[in-house]
Structures are given as structure tokens and as C-alpha cells.
Amino acid sequence: MNEVLLEVDGLHVGYETEDRPVNAVVDASFTLRRGEILGVAGESGSGKSTLINAITRLQRPPAVTTAGTALFHAQDGSKVDLLRADRDQLAKIRWEEVSIVFQSAMNALNPVLRLGAQFVDALQAHRRLSDADAEARAAELVRMVGIPADRLRAFPHELSGGMRQRATIALALACDPELVVMDEPTTAVDVVMQRQILRQVQRLQRELGFAIVFITHDLSLLIEIADRIAVMYAGRIVELGPARQLYDDPLHPYAAGLRDSFPPLHGPIRVLRGIPGSPPDLRDPPPGCAFHPRCSKRFARCDTELPELLRPVDGRQVACHLHDAAVLGERPVEGEKVG
Amino acid sequence: MTSSVEVVDSGGGSAVPPPGAEPLASPGPKRGRRSSWVYVARRVRFYLVATWVAITLNFFIPRLMPGDPAGAIIENLRRTQTVSAEQVRAIQRLFGGSDDPLWRQYFGYLNQLAHGDFGISTAFYPTPVSEVIGSGIWWTLGLVGTTTILAFLLGTGLGILAGRRPGRGFDAIAAPLSTFIGALPFFAVAQLLQLFLAGKLGWFPDIHGYDVDNLVPAFDLYFVPSVIHHALLPAFTIIAGSIGGWLLGMRNMMITTISEDYVLLAEAKGLSPRRVMTQYAARNAILPSVTGLAVSLGFVVGGSLLAEVVFAYPGVGYLFYQSVTSVDYQLMQALFLIISLSVLAANFIADSVYGLIDPRAREDV
Numbered sequence: 001m002n003e004v005l006l007e008v009d010g011l012h013v014g015y016e017t018e019d020r021p022v023n024a025v026v027d028a029s030f031t032l033r034r035g036e037i038l039g040v041a042g043e044s045g046s047g048k049s050t051l052i053n054a055i056t057r058l059q060r061p062p063a064v065t066t067a068g069t070a071l072f073h074a075q076d077g078s079k080v081d082l083l084r085a086d087r088d089q090l091a092k093i094r095w096e097e098v099s100i101v102f103q104s105a106m107n108a109l110n111p112v113l114r115l116g117a118q119f120v121d122a123l124q125a126h127r128r129l130s131d132a133d134a135e136a137r138a139a140e141l142v143r144m145v146g147i148p149a150d151r152l153r154a155f156p157h158e159l160s161g162g163m164r165q166r167a168t169i170a171l172a173l174a175c176d177p178e179l180v181v182m183d184e185p186t187t188a189v190d191v192v193m194q195r196q197i198l199r200q201v202q203r204l205q206r207e208l209g210f211a212i213v214f215i216t217h218d219l220s221l222l223i224e225i226a227d228r229i230a231v232m233y234a235g236r237i238v239e240l241g242p243a244r245q246l247y248d249d250p251l252h253p254y255a256a257g258l259r260d261s262f263p264p265l266h267g268p269i270r271v272l273r274g275i276p277g278s279p280p281d282l283r284d285p286p287p288g289c290a291f292h293p294r295c296s297k298r299f300a301r302c303d304t305e306l307p308e309l310l311r312p313v314d315g316r317q318v319a320c321h322l323h324d325a326a327v328l329g330e331r332p333v334e335g336e337k338v339g
Numbered sequence: 340m341t342s343s344v345e346v347v348d349s350g351g352g353s354a355v356p357p358p359g360a361e362p363l364a365s366p367g368p369k370r371g372r373r374s375s376w377v378y379v380a381r382r383v384r385f386y387l388v389a390t391w392v393a394i395t396l397n398f399f400i401p402r403l404m405p406g407d408p409a410g411a412i413i414e415n416l417r418r419t420q421t422v423s424a425e426q427v428r429a430i431q432r433l434f435g436g437s438d439d440p441l442w443r444q445y446f447g448y449l450n451q452l453a454h455g456d457f458g459i460s461t462a463f464y465p466t467p468v469s470e471v472i473g474s475g476i477w478w479t480l481g482l483v484g485t486t487t488i489l490a491f492l493l494g495t496g497l498g499i500l501a502g503r504r505p506g507r508g509f510d511a512i513a514a515p516l517s518t519f520i521g522a523l524p525f526f527a528v529a530q531l532l533q534l535f536l537a538g539k540l541g542w543f544p545d546i547h548g549y550d551v552d553n554l555v556p557a558f559d560l561y562f563v564p565s566v567i568h569h570a571l572l573p574a575f576t577i578i579a580g581s582i583g584g585w586l587l588g589m590r591n592m593m594i595t596t597i598s599e600d601y602v603l604l605a606e607a608k609g610l611s612p613r614r615v616m617t618q619y620a621a622r623n624a625i626l627p628s629v630t631g632l633a634v635s636l637g638f639v640v641g642g643s644l645l646a647e648v649v650f651a652y653p654g655v656g657y658l659f660y661q662s663v664t665s666v667d668y669q670l671m672q673a674l675f676l677i678i679s680l681s682v683l684a685a686n687f688i689a690d691s692v693y694g695l696i697d698p699r700a701r702e703d704v
Binding site: 056058060090091092093094095096098099100102103104107108109110111112113121122125126155157158168171 | 598600603604605606607608609610614622623696697698699
């Protein structure tokens with residue numbers, strides 16, 4: 001459990017545009033342990049998906065990884081930098097070690113291939129399996145998520161949205177990966193289905209022991225399943241810590257705002273508060289802390305100086321001047337709130 | 340306070356089937372095959388009706404238009420000579436004019452068609468229209484049919500190559516070049532080719548479908564090579580004129596398709612790049628091109644007017660040109676009918692094939 005699986009360090013991803021480059025992910029660093037569920041939360045455009053597309057090497061132009069490493073500790077003890085792995089190394093890691101579940105199961109399955117074929121080709125790309133054996137394994141996989149095996153003969157459009165999403169999860173587990181990246185796997189389904197899928201993911205994770213990077217904008221959903229949560233804002237990780245603590249006592253004002261924007265799945269009903277304003281334009285981010293124009297606790301330093309992600313204290317990290325011992329002498333600007 | 344927990348638990352607990360349990364039977368595995376037959380049967384019904392409409396319109400439209408073919412010929416004759424009433428009646432009879440009511444003429448027309456009788460061509464008098472078309476259609480099917488399929492295969496194949504890495508490598512040349520070639524006026528290009536490659540250099544014959552002065556059509560070692568030699572320039576013109584469209588169409592669809600999640604997922608699955616490009620990207624991107632091919636194949640029977648006229652190729656396109664210049668209404672009408680029917684037939688085939696290559700198309704008919 002405490003064995004390191006993935007070490008991401010100083011990851012930068014930019015989008016090359018005509019006028020000026022956009023920094024979509026800036027200096028992202030985190031460590032994922034085997035069997036751990038790491039939640040990544042943030043608003044649209046905060047860089048969550050860009051981050052995982054870079055790590056899984058699925059990014060498309062104009063996205064470019066400009067710096068950083070992502071060391072993956074494979075089952076055989078070797079370490080591979082995913083960002084620099086060549087085609088052969090990638091072919092070995094993909095699906096065997098790292099698999100992915102996309103947000104929209106509607107589009108994640110090839111519409112012209114039967115569901116079964118999309119399991120079989122993945123299995124046969126990595127294992128020497130006969131057609132019959134691969135089909136048997138596919139049947140076993142879909143049954144794990146409660147889909148009857150005869151639906152393998154269906155085309156994706158013949159399945160319900162929830163079934164499709166569960167099928168893509170089963171597909172991700174085809175080769176017993178060590179890490180499953182889930183990019184908003186429950187966003188496109190209704191809340192009942194969302195609940196079911198979360199439970200299944202939890203159960204499968206307990207049984208099979210893979211690690212998960214779970215991306216969502218819904219912090220209250222992450223608290224249900226994640227061991228640790230990273231909150232992203234404007235391409236940076238602004239807070240990272242154990243899920244419960246981060247949720248109950250967020251250090252970063254943005255994390256607090258994000259928490260108060262969603263009703264909790266469990267527990268007492270809270271007054272919902274949105275975060276005023278909207279995410280910054282990444283082509284022209286505000287100086288200092290990118291969140292300062294929307295922050296109710298900002299003070300002078302926030303406008304000019306970028307807060308670094310601090311060293312872990314009790315396993316928690318935050319990038320906010322409010323918690324920086326070096327600047328704690330200064331006081332927040334009284335009564336100045338930005339609507 | 341705890342009520343939300345309970346609701347969530349019972350909702351989740353009852354809806355998730357335990358692993359290994361077989362939930363409700365689904366509609367059944369046979370459904371896929373049966374629905375493709377139902378699909379084809381529905382299409383057949385639709386096309387039978389469409390065919391009848393096409394034949395009917397083909398009969399009524401010329402008759403509802405002001406003036407008639409016989410009148411045009413008689414007018415023409417009157418300019419140079421006096422025309423007797425007998426001649427007028429003879430000409431009118433020649434054009435199928437009669438005093439019967441329209442509905443009786445209509446059934447007569449249907450009866451004629453059923454016997455493959457399209458009347459007599461005036462341009463090639465007294466050859467029956469069916470024979471005139473019969474002489475041209477094989478030339479056209481050979482030339483235009485082959486080139487349409489070749490242009491589709493080449494253009495689509497190159498489009499796949501161009502679309503997989505847009506803006507780079509092969510695409511950096513292919514896309515602008517296709518646009519450039521597509522913008523050339525092909526009538527002029529065909530004539531330039533004829534002038535230089537055939538006229539000046541003498542590498543190719545300039546007109547006709549074979550060496551008409553020295554050879555008799557036969558399946559032999561003299562005639563067949565001559566046909567191929569004569570077909571090269573027109574074929575090149577047709578392919579060059581249409582390949583760019585296929586290329587760009589396929590390229591653009593590839594670009595849209597390769598950013599679809601299922602292509603990304605296929606890549607993430609660690610499938611070979613070749614399989615990702617064929618089974619996942621191209622297999623989906625080609626769907627609109629297949630429709631386009633069907634429509635093009637339907638128009639093959641109409642011939643390639645441009646290439647056939649420039650190279651005096653003895654196909655249907657050239658017949659069309661001749662029927663218009665010599666006001667041969669019977670021939671024109673028959674050609675129109677044949678073209679509409681073959682477009683329908685090609686669409687029918689395309690629809691049926693489309694249902695087979697795109698499972699989604701079978702459902703919503």
C-alpha cells in the first residue's frame with residue numbers, strides 16, 4: 001500500500017496557439033501509491049484532463065508537454081518515465097499497467113464494432129489468447145460490472161448509458177492494470193447510476209487492488225471514494241491532502257469554495273455557496289495567485305506574488321499565502337470582497 | 340441527518356445486481372441479424388415506389404412542358420421547305436404523338452417500357468433508342484465506372500494517410516495540392532492534355548474509343564489494347580478531376596474522427612497504430628464517403644459528359660451531347676430515365692450496404 005506507483009514531478013503542459021502559448025498545467029507534482037485512490041478536482045479548464053492526457057500520452061496537438069517527469073514503477077520493478085517512453089515501452093505499459101475510463105461512454109466505444117470485439121482486441125493485443133478464450137474473459141469482465149454476457153454481441157448504441165459506462169470500466173480492467181485513470185466517469189449519467197458506478201468501482205478496487213486517479217469537478221463525490229484529493233486551479237495543484245481532512249477543513253479558499261458548491265452525498269444539508277467570478281483566461285492569467293480575483297481572503301501579497309505549493313505538513317500541501325509561515329505576519333485586507 | 344444515507348444505500352443496493360447474477364434477459368442475440376433483413380425489406384419497398392414516381396415524372400414532365408419534340412422538328416423543316424400535312428402527321432407519329440387521352444398514353448408508355456421499347460432515335464434514324472444506348476453504355480461503364488472506383492479507392496486511401504497527421508508530413512503536400520487541382524477548370528485541362536500529349540507528342544490517340552479506321556470491335560489482341568490505349572487520357576482526366584474531392588473528404592473526416600474518444604481509447608488500449616487507424620478511425624470516417632461513392636456510381640451511367648465530349652468517346656455522355664445538339668427527344672428522354680433509375684439503384688445499394696457497415700443506421704428507419 002505504501003509502495004510508490006507513480007511519481008509525477010514538475011509537469012508542464014502547454015497549448016501552442018497562434019498568438020501566445022497557454023500554460024494548461026504548471027509544475028504539477030504528486031505521488032501515487034499502489035492501490036491508492038487519488039482524486040483530482042477542479043472546475044472546467046483547470047487542467048485536470050490535460051494533466052492525465054499528458055501522463056497517459058494521449059494528448060493531441062496543440063497540447064505539448066514541455067517539462068517534467070512521470071516515473072511509473074512497473075510490476076517487474078523497472079521504472080519508466082511515461083513522458084519519455086518510446087513506442088515499444090508504451091505498448092507494454094498501455095492497458096497492462098495503465099488503463100483509462102473516459103467521461104463520455106457514448107463516445108468511448110467504437111460505434112461500428114460489437115462490444116465483445118472491443119474487449120477481444122484489447123485482450124489479444126497483450127495476451128496470447130484464442131478467440132474463444134478472449135471472449136470468455138470478456139464475458140467474465142462484463143459480469144463483474146453486472147452486464148449479462150450476451151450483451152457483448154450488442155453494438156454500443158444498443159446499450160443504455162449506464163451500461164456503456166460500466167462496460168468501459170470493465171474494459172479498463174481487462175488486463176489487470178496497476179493504475180486506472182478515470183476522467184469524470186460518472187458525469188454523463190444520472191445520480192442513481194452515478195451511485196451504482198461509484199460502488200462498483202470501490203468494490204472492484206478493493207478486490208483487484210489497482211490504484212485510481214479519479215478526475216471530477218465534484219468534490220463531494222471524491223470524498224466518497226478517494227484516499228487523497230488534489231485540487232487544481234488554473235493549471236496548478238493548489239491543495240493536496242487526505243480526502244477527509246481536505247473536505248472537512250480545506251486550507252485553500254478555492255478548495256473551500258469548491259466544497260461548498262456541491263451538496264454533500266452524505267451528512268447534514270449545508271447551505272450551498274458558489275464561487276463568485278469565473279476561472280481565469282489561461283492565455284492571460286492574473287498576476288500573483290491566479291485565484292486572487294475571486295478570493296474572499298486575499299491580501300496585498302496575493303495580487304503580486306505567486307504562492308508555491310508548500311512542503312507537506314502532516315501529509316497536507318497547499319499553495320496559499322494564508323498558510324505560508326513566512327508571510328503569516330501580514331494580514332488579510334479587511335472587508336474587501338470581490339463579487 | 341441520516342436519512343440521506345439510507346436513501347442512497349437502498350437505492351444503490353437494489354439497483355446493483357450482485358456479481359455473477361444474470362439480470363433480466365436482454366432482447367436476445369438474434370436481433371442483429373433479423374433487423375438487417377427488416378431494414379433491407381423496408382428499403383426495397385421505398386425504392387419500388389420511388390422508381391414508379393421517377394418513371395411517371397419522366398413521362399409527364401415533357402408532356403406538360405410547352406412545345407413538343409415533333410413541333411420543334413416541323414418548325415425546323417418549315418424554315419427550309421414547305422411541309423405537307425401528311426409529313427406533319429408522319430413526324431408526329433414518329434414522336435409517338437397521338438390523339439389518345441393522356442392516361443391512355445401513360446399506360447401505353449408503361450407497356451412500351453415493360454418491353455424495353457424506348458422508341459426510335461431521330462439523331463440515329465432509324466435505329467431504336469435502346470440500341471443506340473446499348474452501343475454506348477458499355478463504353479461508359481468501362482471508362483467511367485472504372486475511373487470512379489479507382490478515384491474513390493485512391494482518393495480515400497490517400498485521405499486516410501493525410502488525415503492521420505493533419506498539417507504534417509504527407510498532408511502538408513496532399514491537402515493544398517488537392518485543393519489546387521480541384522480548382523482547375525477540367526474542360527481546359529482535358530483539352531490541354533489532348534493538345535500536348537496526344538497532338539504534339541503523339542503518345543496517345545486524341546479521340547474515339549478505339550482505332551476506328553483500322554479495327555473492328557472484337558475481343559482480340561488488336562482491339563483490346565487499342566481500347567485501353569484510347570481510354571488512358573480520358574481516364575486520367577476523370578481521375579485527376581475527382582480524386583481530390585475524395586481525398587479531402589476522407590481527410591477531413593479522419594481529422595474529426597481521430598480526436599473521438601474511441602480512437603483515443605483504442606490507442607490507450609495499446610492496439611497497434613495500424614489497427615487504431617483502420618478499425619477505429621478509418622472504419623468510422625469512411626461512412627460519408629461510401630454514401631458519396633454510391634451517388635457517384637449512380638451517375639456513372641450518365642457518363643462523363645466532359646471527358647467523353649472532349650475525347651469524342653463513344654459513351655453515353657457523348658450520346659447525351661449528341662441528343663441535345665440534334666434535338667433527339669426520344670433519346671434524351673430514355674437517357675434521363677436510365678440515369679434516374681440507376682441513381683435510384685445505386686442509392687438502394689448504398690443504403691443496404693450502409694446498414695451493414697453502420698449498425699446505427701439499421702435502427703432508425
